[in-house]
Amino acid sequence: MKELDLEALTIGEIAPLIRKKQISPLELTRRYLDRIKTLNPTLNAYLAMMEEDAVATARRAEREISKGNYRGPLHGIPLSIKDNIATKGVTTTAGSKILADWVPDFDATVVERLKNAGAVILGKTNMHEWAKGSNSINPFYGTSYNPWDTTRIPGGSSGGSAVAVAASLCLASLGTDSAGSVRNPASLCGVVGLKPTLGRVSVFGGVPGTGGYTVNHFGILAKTVKDCALVLGLIAGHDPKDPLSADEPVPNYVKPIGSSPKGMKVGIIKGGYFDEGLTNEVRHAFDEALKMLKTLGMKTQEITIPHMDLVPALQAASTRPEANSDHDHYLRTRPRDYSPGLLYGLIAGLLIPAPVYVTAQRVRRLLCQEFDTAFESVQVIVAPTLFTPAPTIEDCNRGYIEADGKRINLADRAGNFLTRYTIPFNVTGLPTISICCGFSSSGLPIGMQISAPPFQEGRVFQVAHAYERATEWHKRTPQL
Amino acid sequence: MKDAVRKLNVEYRFNLNDQEIDRVATQAEEAALLFQPLFEVDVTGVTPLTKIDKRVKKTAAVKKGKR
Numbered sequence: 231m232k233e234l235d236l237e238a239l240t241i242g243e244i245a246p247l248i249r250k251k252q253i254s255p256l257e258l259t260r261r262y263l264d265r266i267k268t269l270n271p272t273l274n275a276y277l278a279m280m281e282e283d284a285v286a287t288a289r290r291a292e293r294e295i296s297k298g299n300y301r302g303p304l305h306g307i308p309l310s311i312k313d314n315i316a317t318k319g320v321t322t323t324a325g326s327k328i329l330a331d332w333v334p335d336f337d338a339t340v341v342e343r344l345k346n347a348g349a350v351i352l353g354k355t356n357m358h359e360w361a362k363g364s365n366s367i368n369p370f371y372g373t374s375y376n377p378w379d380t381t382r383i384p385g386g387s388s389g390g391s392a393v394a395v396a397a398s399l400c401l402a403s404l405g406t407d408s409a410g411s412v413r414n415p416a417s418l419c420g421v422v423g424l425k426p427t428l429g430r431v432s433v434f435g436g437v438p439g440t441g442g443y444t445v446n447h448f449g450i451l452a453k454t455v456k457d458c459a460l461v462l463g464l465i466a467g468h469d470p471k472d473p474l475s476a477d478e479p480v481p482n483y484v485k486p487i488g489s490s491p492k493g494m495k496v497g498i499i500k501g502g503y504f505d506e507g508l509t510n511e512v513r514h515a516f517d518e519a520l521k522m523l524k525t526l527g528m529k530t531q532e533i534t535i536p537h538m539d540l541v542p543a544l545q546a547a548s549t550r551p552e553a554n555s556d557h558d559h560y561l562r563t564r565p566r567d568y569s570p571g572l573l574y575g576l577i578a579g580l581l582i583p584a585p586v587y588v589t590a591q592r593v594r595r596l597l598c599q600e601f602d603t604a605f606e607s608v609q610v611i612v613a614p615t616l617f618t619p620a621p622t623i624e625d626c627n628r629g630y631i632e633a634d635g636k637r638i639n640l641a642d643r644a645g646n647f648l649t650r651y652t653i654p655f656n657v658t659g660l661p662t663i664s665i666c667c668g669f670s671s672s673g674l675p676i677g678m679q680i681s682a683p684p685f686q687e688g689r690v691f692q693v694a695h696a697y698e699r700a701t702e703w704h705k706r707t708p709q710l
Numbered sequence: 711m712k713d714a715v716r717k718l719n720v721e722y723r724f725n726l727n728d729q730e731i732d733r734v735a736t737q738a739e740e741a742a743l744l745f746q747p748l749f750e751v752d753v754t755g756v757t758p759l760t761k762i763d764k765r766v767k768k769t770a771a772v773k774k775g776k777r
Contacts, residue, residue, distance in 0.1 A: 427762060428761075428762040429761060429762055444759070444760070474761060476761075476762070476764075478764060537751065539747075540747060540748060540751070542744065543744050543745055543747060543748055544748070546741065546744060546745070547745055547748065550741070561722055561724075562722050562723070565722065565723075565724050565725075566725075570730075573724075574730065574733050574734045574737060575737065577715065577718060577722075577724065577726075577734045578734050578737035578738040578741060579741075580718055581711065581714055581715070581718070581738040581741075582738075582741060582745070585749075586745045586748065588758055589748050589749060589751075589753060590745075590748055591758030591759050591760070592753040592756045592757065592758050592759070593748055593751050593753060593756075594758075594759040595756050595757065595758065595759040596751065596753070596756060598759060598762070643740045643741070643743065643744050644744055658762075659762035684762050684763065684764055685764050
């Protein structure tokens with residue numbers, strides 16, 4: 231049996247070894263469970279462990295593989311699931327007090343697909359309350375801490391998932407992303423985060439009230455681009471239980487990985503949207519990343535999205551009424567079981583007139599058409615994932631960061647400023663990945679987004695992997 | 711806006727105090743300002759977006775190894 235260095239493991243490397251019986255899924259699972267027991271009290275990545283199930287699944291995987299019944303690249307692979315994705319027989323709280331005792335009697339489609347693939351689910355990960363925020367400071371279950379610096383937030387709302395991956399407490403995690411909740415924590419924790427095309431992955435089994443309908447996605451957090459591709463290939467595809475899921479064939483997402491992106495054009499959205507609040511350290515890392523893309527044979531081109539400045543309004547006008555539709559019952563019956571800030575926001579949402587919501591959906595169509603037009607001249611669009619590396623918990627509690635001699639507020643009229651750079655790809659539903667593109671002077675990860683036309687996840691993987699292979703950022707691990 | 715919040719306070723039985731009512735009203739007012747520019751866009755003949763479709767038009771394809 232091979233020696234296991236959990237911090238260095240990726241699915242892409244370990245799956246073939248499991249297949250060849252050189253690594254035991256049972257031993258691997260036990261090593262992760264031990265590491266979680268050691269580190270989770272410090273990091274608070276997991277809310278609930280599924281130890282018994284995990285060991286039983288790993289044992290079954292070992293037995294099946296020993297008999298030659300290998301199911302595929304996730305067979306025997308330890309993963310985790312954000313706690314707003316339903317897991318049969320396991321508490322699914324959505325980070326809320328209201329659902330503290332809810333035990334679903336069904337699995338979300340993605341969970342069902344992971345189980346069918348033979349994956350070992352280690353537990354449920356911590357998150358921002360009801361996924362309505364991006365710092366994962368949770369008043370009911372405690373804050374998840376950034377493994378690169380535990381005085382800092384991991385981002386969110388899938389904060390626990392990002393921490394679990396970054397701290398090697400699992401090999402990959404499923405999260406949800408209605409405003410950047412996969413990409414934001416992936417960026418702040420230095421891992422890869424994929425938000426697929428809207429409808430690419432079924433959202434059946436997502437806790438209502440944690441993402442809405444028009445901009446919500448399930449996504450993947452993993453250590454490498456290839457690992458994201460492997461997981462996506464197994465969870466993507468039409469689901470009759472989700473009327474919004476797309477009826478598009480699922481290609482082999484691993485195939486484009488390794489192909490050169492030479493000759494591709496990279497779009498940079500001009501007009502200042504991504505300059506708002508941008509700190510010098512992130513700007514520098516992003517500029518260096520663009521240079522690397524050029525070194526890889528790509529060309530950059532400025533593109534224009536005429537209605538870009540309306541993105542925050544579109545996001546808020548879409549998500550807030552949708553959230554209210556889901557929360558109405560609890561607002562009437564258990565209003566004081568929300569944290570005060572969330573309660574006030576939900577009540578304010580009740581005052582949004584219906585024409586705002588409908589008009590927003592019409593303007594969204596125009597915005598999507600503008601992105602379609604842009605993609606006639608470029609193959610991918612890139613942008614920083616966030617304007618700053620991870621803020622401290624103290625920054626979040628006081629509501630601003632100080633950088634480059636300026637004060638930058640973490641919330642504005644549009645709501646959460648930490649999601650400003652990620653929401654354009656929620657409003658448009660475009661497949662978008664965040665990968666690490668550098669580190670700040672204080673050793674904090676910085677992320678870059680790569681986006682492509684609808685259902686072109688393969689192209690996203692191709693470019694992201696080429697960048698990843700040309701750099702060493704993804705090989706750094708936090709000292710724990 | 712405060713009156714609208716007070717009305718909701720009664721209807722939903724939130725038991726908000728005056729300070730909380732002010733806070734919610736301020737948020738609602740700020741949101742109304744945020745949404746105002748949406749109505750300045752000409753959406754004549756534009757139907758609401760409900761689902762993302764695969765693009766009909768092909769993007770400029772890049773063939774491997776060719777310029």
